[in-house]
Amino acid sequence: VLTYFSTILGMILLVWLLLYIGVTAFFVKKKFQKDLLESAANSRTTGVLADAVTNVLNVKMFASQAREFSYFADATDIEEKRRRDAWYFQNLQFMFQGYFIAIFELVGIFAAVSLWLNGSISAGTIVLMQIYIFTSFEVGWNIGRNFTRVMRAFAEAKEMVDIFEKPIAVSDPKQPEECRIRKGEIEIKQISFTYGKGSKVFRDFSLRVKAGEKVGLVGPSGSGKSTITKLLLRFADVQSGEILIDGQNIAHIRQNDLRSQIAYVPQDPILFHRTLIENIRYARPDAADKDVIRAAKLAHADEFISLFPQGYDTLVGERGIKLSGGERQRVAIARAILKDAPILALDEATSSLDSESEMYIQDALAKLMKKRTTIVIAHRLSTIMQMDRIVVIEGGRIVEQGKHKELLKVKQGRYQKLWEIQAGGFATA
Ligand code: ADP
Ligand code: MG
Numbered sequence: 090v091l092t093y094f095s096t097i098l099g100m101i102l103l104v105w106l107l108l109y110i111g112v113t114a115f116f117v118k119k120k121f122q123k124d125l126l127e128s129a130a131n132s133r134t135t136g137v138l139a140d141a142v143t144n145v146l147n148v149k150m151f152a153s154q155a156r157e158f159s160y161f162a163d164a165t166d167i168e169e170k171r172r173r174d175a176w177y178f179q180n181l182q183f184m185f186q187g188y189f190i191a192i193f194e195l196v197g198i199f200a201a202v203s204l205w206l207n208g209s210i211s212a213g214t215i216v217l218m219q220i221y222i223f224t225s226f227e228v229g230w231n232i233g234r235n236f237t238r239v240m241r242a243f244a245e246a247k248e249m250v251d252i253f254e255k256p257i258a259v260s261d262p263k264q265p266e267e268c269r270i271r272k273g274e275i276e277i278k279q280i281s282f283t284y285g286k287g288s289k290v291f292r293d294f295s296l297r298v299k300a301g302e303k304v305g306l307v308g309p310s311g312s313g314k315s316t317i318t319k320l321l322l323r324f325a326d327v328q329s330g331e332i333l334i335d336g337q338n339i340a341h342i343r344q345n346d347l348r349s350q351i352a353y354v355p356q357d358p359i360l361f362h363r364t365l366i367e368n369i370r371y372a373r374p375d376a377a378d379k380d381v382i383r384a385a386k387l388a389h390a391d392e393f394i395s396l397f398p399q400g401y402d403t404l405v406g407e408r409g410i411k412l413s414g415g416e417r418q419r420v421a422i423a424r425a426i427l428k429d430a431p432i433l434a435l436d437e438a439t440s441s442l443d444s445e446s447e448m449y450i451q452d453a454l455a456k457l458m459k460k461r462t463t464i465v466i467a468h469r470l471s472t473i474m475q476m477d478r479i480v481v482i483e484g485g486r487i488v489e490q491g492k493h494k495e496l497l498k499v500k501q502g503r504y505q506k507l508w509e510i511q512a513g514g515f516a517t518a
Pocket of ligand 1: 287290308310311312315316317
């Protein structure tokens with residue numbers, strides 16, 4: 090419209106607008122980089138804080154409050170610097186935009202008045218121009234501000250979007266097969282497995298566990314025992330080879346179907362911050378109270394639970410922090426008993442128990458193992474000497490296997506050596 094009344098003024102406004110947009114785009118782009126840095130620093134601060142809080146025992150134990158304080162201060166310093174940097178830059182942007190507007194106002198008025206003086210335009214056009222100028226300022230200013238804000242929101246969202254975009258490591262098959270796990274025959278066939286970019290845990294590893302067989306796994310820590318149970322539950326997928334249960338590849342069925350057929354007691358069980366009865370019942374939500382209590386009795390958990398003033402209604406604290414390691418393990422075993430699945434996997438399930446409680450639980454576990462396929466990982470060889478077969482694993486390979494008595498006869502055998510160390514330890518103690 091302005092060009093219609095005065096080509097020169099219209100052109101000035103157009104050139105100014107283009108310049109203004111160019112400058113704003115430049116600032117917004119630069120600021121985005123700074124916002125990204127700031128939001129990364131912000132995440133790090135939160136991370137450092139959370140890490141320090143979860144490690145509060147370590148902080149006390151090593152009297153390292155001052156060290157932690159300065160470590161956290163370093164993180165907040167970086168965040169402060171980056172935030173300040175982003176803010177200053179934004180102010181610089183506003184300043185530039187302000188100058189731009191002021192210069193334009195001067196140039197525009199000067200041009201308009203000159204044109205009016207030599208009679209090219211009327212006073213009305215000057216007023217018209219003023220109106221357009223102010224409108225452009227306002228729109229330009231707001232667009233600049235909002236763009237900055239939108240980009241800032243993008244910067245903050247980026248980390249979350251990056252997480253969303255990570256491919257899901259273990260997913261259900263598109264057309265899952267009907268789960269046919271009944272007896273629980275396990276066949277691990279020439280699997281290779283590596284955690285992330287780490288070193289190989291298994292290469293061409295095979296292990297067959299017949300339905301109803303009880304297998305004990307022993308071996309030095311880091312040899313891959315826990316990894317076998319994780320792969321069996323499909324917490325991770327093998328890179329090659331396959332794992333079959335009752336002839337069915339576990340990758341071909343739904344994860345939930347698979348896991349509902351395996352009772353698993355992990356190395357370090359974690360509980361919900363709920364009551365004990367809720368925690369045990371978690372294995373089978375529709376279980377009646379008397380069944381839950383029966384399972385707790387079998388797992389010898391009832392003994393310590395009944396000592397609490399609130400018994401089964403006692404809250405266990407976050408992650409089960411209010412229970413001792415052995416108590417948590419007994420709750421986890423009670424869960425496994427209640428779950429009543431055809432396959433049982435115990436990963437150092439009794440490692441935190443004293444020998445006496447363990448002896449009692451062995452009894453319960455022996456009953457539980459009846460007619461179930463069982464994999465038991467244990468350091469204490471007394472725990473697994475009754476197994477149908479003992480498999481010694483080292484560096485992701487089976488180095489020996491057989492019954493307790495057979496393995497003891499192997500000259501210079503690994504198992505024999507382990508046994509001697511443990512038995513010797515008991516003898517001299
Ligand atoms: P263990 O026989 O003591 O149960 P694991 O099966 O837990 O041994 O571990 C086998 C190897 O895999 C170890 O070298 C360990 O460092 C590595 N490992 C275990 N869990 C992970 C993980 N989540 N990410 C990366 N590496 C892991
Ligand atoms: Mg382990």
